[in-house]
Amino acid sequence: MPVAFTDRELDIMAVLWEHGPSTVAEVRERLRDALSHNAVATMLTILEKKKHVGHTEEGRAFRYRALVAREEAGRSAFTRMIDTIFGGSAEALLTHFVRDRKLEPDEIARIRALLDEQLEKRERVHARRRRS
DSSP states (O other): OOOOOOHHHHHHHHHHHHHOSBOHHHHHHHSSSOOOHHHHHHHHHHHHHTTSEEEEEETTEEEEEESSOHHHHHHHHHHHHHHHHSTTOHHHHHHHHHHHSOOOHHHHHHHHHHHHHHHHHHHHHHHHHHHO
């Protein structure tokens, strides 16, 4: 099942990914927006019910840790963005990205190498299918 976060949940997850297991107070102080202690605690409880975070008891406080890897969340968000903003077209996303970003030559070279690698993989698969 794909992982989906609200903007606020993603802010909290980013703190846990960056800083590791954290208490409500630690998460709160690392957020860009000022939120009440109760608001952060509520969001962490919601994330825990969704099985995105877990906690251990540390005295009277809970220390929360991410159970979902940043990469998994990124894949899910990326797929959702392609589907909702670019009508399911990865080509439209790439076209937008390449045209609108000021990419350095080395970034373009790495992107080109990845695309070439994907083309080669697809060609090998198609060649195997033709032989079968």
